[in-house]
Amino acid sequence: MEYERAVETAPPGWRHFTMSDLDRLxxxxxxxxxxxxxxxxxxxxxxxxxxxxxxxxxxxxxxFVYHLEPExxxxxxxxxxxxxxxxxxxxxxxGRVLEIxxxxxxxxxxxxxxxxxxxxxxxSTGLARLLRSRLPRIRVIAAWAEALPLPNHWSELTVACxxxxxxxxxxxxxxxxxxxGGEIVLISPEQPEWFEGDGWRRLSLDPLPCPPHDDWxxxxxxxxxxxxxxxxxxxx
Numbered sequence: 001m002e003y004e005r006a007v008e009t010a011p012p013g014w015r016h017f018t019m020s021d022l023d024r025l026x027x028x029x030x031x032x033x034x035x036x037x038x039x040x041x042x043x044x045x046x047x048x049x050x051x052x053x054x055x056x057x058x059x060x061x062x063x064f065v066y067h068l069e070p071e072x073x074x075x076x077x078x079x080x081x082x083x084x085x086x087x088x089x090x091x092x093x094x095g096r097v098l099e100i101x102x103x104x105x106x107x108x109x110x111x112x113x114x115x116x117x118x119x120x121x122x123x124s125t126g127l128a129r130l131l132r133s134r135l136p137r138i139r140v141i142a143a144w145a146e147a148l149p150l151p152n153h154w155s156e157l158t159v160a161c162x163x164x165x166x167x168x169x170x171x172x173x174x175x176x177x178x179x180x181g182g183e184i185v186l187i188s189p190e191q192p193e194w195f196e197g198d199g200w201r202r203l204s205l206d207p208l209p210c211p212p213h214d215d216w217x218x219x220x221x222x223x224x225x226x227x228x229x230x231x232x233x234x235x236x
């Protein structure tokens with residue numbers, strides 16, 4: 001997610017975190033996330049600007065959740081199930097499947113039953129631990145979407161849920177690892193209208209009601225939005 005968009009769309013729970021939480025992140029994660037903050041913002045931060053500190057906390061909200069409090073993300077995923085018609089629209093009978101940003105396994109469990117080989121990319125140690133405990137036979141690799149440790153044309157189906165936006169670096173990487181004739185499928189991506197305008201096929205459904213859940217989830221994450229859209233592209 002672009003820095004400015006991340007700042008603007010941060011859920012209410014960003015106030016739960018402080019700048020000291022940056023030091024709690026694994027060093028590689030911290031360096032990766034700081035690198036996407038504009039240089040001018042980092043200079044203001046070094047000068048002690050309080051407003052930029054707030055912007056950075058907002059921008060890093062999801063990073064803090066994934067890496068420092070993965071149980072919160074897991075609780076959210078449980079009450080934001082993927083629309084059954086979106087799952088039904090996924091390509092079937094695939095051999096090698098690659099999932100980007102697998103989290104705690106909301107989509108992974110579905111994919112694992114329908115392919116012969118599945119690799120799940122998940123950079124968060126805590127989320128990967130949850131994923132491995134639930135699906136011990138799945139190969140889980142720590143990496144980011146813009147630098148996938150896989151050979152060219154490995155995947156017959158490359159899929160992600162609620163993660164990828166119109167980032168050329170990431171999209172080029174997804175195309176690199178997907179075989180000719182294979183598909184890239186993004187469930188509820190950022191800015192689905194951009195993908196539709198770029199020629200991707202789009203399926204948009206009415207969201208389903210969320211299951212019963214604790215009040216803190218919406219207080220922390222804001223209005224719930226179970227994944228109910230899909231965009232797809234066949235690699236030629």
